[in-house]
Amino acid sequence: MAGLDALVTGCRACPRLVEWREEAARVKRSAFRDWEYWGRPVPGFGPSDAALVIIGLAPAAHGGNRTGRMFTGDRSGDVLFAALYELGLSSQPTSTRLGDGLQLHGVRVTAPVHCAPPGNRPTARERDTCRPWLEWELRQLRSTARSIVVLGGFGWLAALPALEAAGWTVPRPRPVFGHDVRVSLQPAATGSPLRLFGCYHVSQRNIYTGRLTPAMLRTVLSSAAETAGL
Template sequence: MRDEQRNRRPEARRPGPGDPGYPAQRAPRLASLAELDAAVPDCRACPRLVEWREQAARVKRRAFRDWDYWARPVPGFGPPDAALAIVGLAPAAHGGNRTGRVFTGDPSGDVLYAALYDVGLASQPTVTHRGDGLELYGVRITLPVHCAPPQNRPTPAERDTCRPWLARELELLRPTLRAVVVLGAFGWQALLPVLAGAGWQLPRPRPVFGHGARVLLPDSRGGPGLYLLGCYHPSQRNVFTGRLTPAMLRETLREGAELAGLRQPPAADRR
């Protein structure tokens, strides 16, 4: 008996939510987007981001002093059979970090959801909180970094730690996913290695981000391929300076929807 106990190998400890290896260990084990969306908010793998998101929830903006902030990682949002994905950067400290839903409660989200509504991909033009009745049609919105970062700037290490969540999300979307609209250079650079790892073939040299960039990535597994489209991020600065106008955003979303096969969305084009 003592020999058996001596020779028995201890079971490897699985990383907990506060360990840097938690996303890499947990994400591949999730069998559905519902499971993924439930698991992401438990993550505490990046200490700097945990501290910042929780500090923002304590030191609230005056306009939101009565809010009970979400203050956790913000999961993606949209149907599990989406043909089009939209990839941003990270939640805003007093936007998604407050409301618990990506691109909700901040100026960038106001512009994005209005454009989605205008091209028939969202049920309403204005969104304020989880449970406000919003539905997305054939579209899922997600992020390469799920926690609000200081100054909206995640570090490369934080981006890489969070990457397994995005990788698993796209893998689960793979059967129906046909196009991705990427909002900003950070999301573009974060997404490319994920797509390559998932079996979509990147050209050499790798495609460079730019508004209006468009590339078809062949599928090494024999699928129909994936269209990748670049769009400036609908940040306050980009919108106020006219670098990105609502019309430009609508045009890119409309192109993405057409390439994804969403030619007849439930809501008619309003612009």
């Protein structure tokens, strides 16, 4: 997994994303003008033998693109890590920067797109270009992963073919995303079954409008953790 993470951070496959992430790192947000931004693709975070995997969307321009860690340093991450902490899956409820002491217990957080996109909206082509990284990561986790929580419809559409390529059988027709949707995936050959959970994304918009509440998030994460044996 360490080798995969190192390769991810050197990727320059999508010119639009490379230009945007590096521009954001140069210009910076005024609140972070003293930061040295990461400005590269952001690898997954968490143990390489995780039983529970959380798949998001992409790093935020002034969150993960600044800190170098998924969901770290933005308000979406504040909600996610607080929920994980309440469930005993994180060593602390906040995640501000690399080296802040955060550890995840049995959980790995990743995304289908590893670069910060303009307007938080990667294109379908960028998603598909980045998908081999997710496929590789899921293959690495195949012997230990027992449940996956996908945050949002974009991640769901990216995760299904990646899971199939990584060795699980995805039902036909493919399951439609929805909050608290649950799908059982069987291994295509050897291996263990996997439980797939849909959850609204922890975006500021969803939190502020009440579409996703902390309680709703905890319910999904709790069920996924129980399924994973955590």
